[in-house]
Amino acid sequence: MKSGNWQVTVRNRAGGRYSESFPLKAQARAWGTEMETQSARGGMRDPRAGEITFREWHDRWWDARIVEPRTLRGDASTIKNHVMPHWADWEMRAVTRMDVQSWIRSLVEKGVGAAAIKRAYNLTSSIMRAAVDDDVIALSPCRRIDLPQIAVKPPQWFTTDQAQSILDELAAPWKTMCLLGVYTGLRWGELSGLHRHRIDQRRSRLFVVEVNTKRGIKEYPKSSRSRREVPLPAHVLEALERHIYRLDRDSVVFTTVTKGRSGRLLDDGNWRRQTWWPAIEGARYFDDDGEQQLVPHYPPHSMRHTCASWLVQKGVSLYEVQHLLGHESFQTTQRYAHLQPDAHKAVLGAWERMETSLTIAA
Numbered sequence: 001m002k003s004g005n006w007q008v009t010v011r012n013r014a015g016g017r018y019s020e021s022f023p024l025k026a027q028a029r030a031w032g033t034e035m036e037t038q039s040a041r042g043g044m045r046d047p048r049a050g051e052i053t054f055r056e057w058h059d060r061w062w063d064a065r066i067v068e069p070r071t072l073r074g075d076a077s078t079i080k081n082h083v084m085p086h087w088a089d090w091e092m093r094a095v096t097r098m099d100v101q102s103w104i105r106s107l108v109e110k111g112v113g114a115a116a117i118k119r120a121y122n123l124t125s126s127i128m129r130a131a132v133d134d135d136v137i138a139l140s141p142c143r144r145i146d147l148p149q150i151a152v153k154p155p156q157w158f159t160t161d162q163a164q165s166i167l168d169e170l171a172a173p174w175k176t177m178c179l180l181g182v183y184t185g186l187r188w189g190e191l192s193g194l195h196r197h198r199i200d201q202r203r204s205r206l207f208v209v210e211v212n213t214k215r216g217i218k219e220y221p222k223s224s225r226s227r228r229e230v231p232l233p234a235h236v237l238e239a240l241e242r243h244i245y246r247l248d249r250d251s252v253v254f255t256t257v258t259k260g261r262s263g264r265l266l267d268d269g270n271w272r273r274q275t276w277w278p279a280i281e282g283a284r285y286f287d288d289d290g291e292q293q294l295v296p297h298y299p300p301h302s303m304r305h306t307c308a309s310w311l312v313q314k315g316v317s318l319y320e321v322q323h324l325l326g327h328e329s330f331q332t333t334q335r336y337a338h339l340q341p342d343a344h345k346a347v348l349g350a351w352e353r354m355e356t357s358l359t360i361a362a
Contacts, residue, residue: 185307
C-alpha cells in the first residue's frame, strides 16, 4: 500500500471479503492465517461487526428479550440511569474488561447502591454475552469483575405473641389468610392467588401453582422451584376448611369482601392500606418484662420470614426450609442460619474448654 502498511484480504465460505491493514507484514500474515483457520472451522466472524455501538446492539438485544413486564420496567430504569450514560456511544469491540471494572468503580464513587450496581452489571453482561453468541465480539469483557458487596439485612419476623396480636386485630377472612401465611411461608401473591382445588384436605397439603400479579392470575413455569407442595398443620387446615366450604372448586380462596365489590382479586397496595397496616397499628403485645409494646411495623412479607424463622429455631434444616419456601438459591435461605439452635454452640463450647479465662475484678 502507498501508506507503507500491509493489507490482507480473506474470503469466507459464503464469498464475503474482509480486509485489514497492518504496519508489519508479519501482523498481516498472522491475521490472515487466523481468519482462514476460523473459516475452515465454520466460525469465521466479520471483524467489522464489532464496530456497532453499544446503543445499537442494546436496541437489537432488547427487542428480542422474553421477560415479565415487571422485570422489563425495572431493567429499563436501570439501563437508562446507570448503563446508557456510560456505554451508549462506545463501539462494542472497544470495550475491555478493565473498562468495565472502571465503570463499576465510577458507580461506586457516585454513591450508587450495591444492589443497583449488581443489576446494572448483570444486564450489561447479558448484552455482551448475546454479542458473543451472535459473533459481534469474540470475547465478553464482563468477566472476573469485582462488584461491591450487598449488605444482607437480617430477616424481619414476628414472635408468637406479636403474630397473635396481629391476628386478633384482623377480620375473619384475613385471620385465616394470615394464619396460612405464617404457617406456610407463602408469598403474598401466592396467598391471594391460591385456588380452592389446590388444597388437598385429605392429605393436609396445598399446591402452589398460581400467583396473583398486577396483571392478574398467572401460573409459575413448570420448571420453577416456586411450584411446590406445602404441608398444612391441623389447626391451619381446620381454619381453612371453615373458610372454603362454600367456595366452588375453581374459586380463588381469598378475594375482596367489600359490599358491592366482593369476589374480586385482591390488590396488594389496597390490601396493605385497608387491612394490614391498620391491624399492625392496632396490635399490642406484652414483652418479657410485662410491659405492653407496639408490634414492629413490618410489611406482609414478614409473615414469610416468620415462618422460616420459627422453623429454623425448632431445628428444621435450612435445606427443608428452602424447599418449603420455594427459594431458587440456597443463599437466600442461609439468612436464617443464625437462628439455628446450635448456631453458636461450637464457639461457646470452645470458650468453656479454655483452661483459664480473662476476668475483671468486681
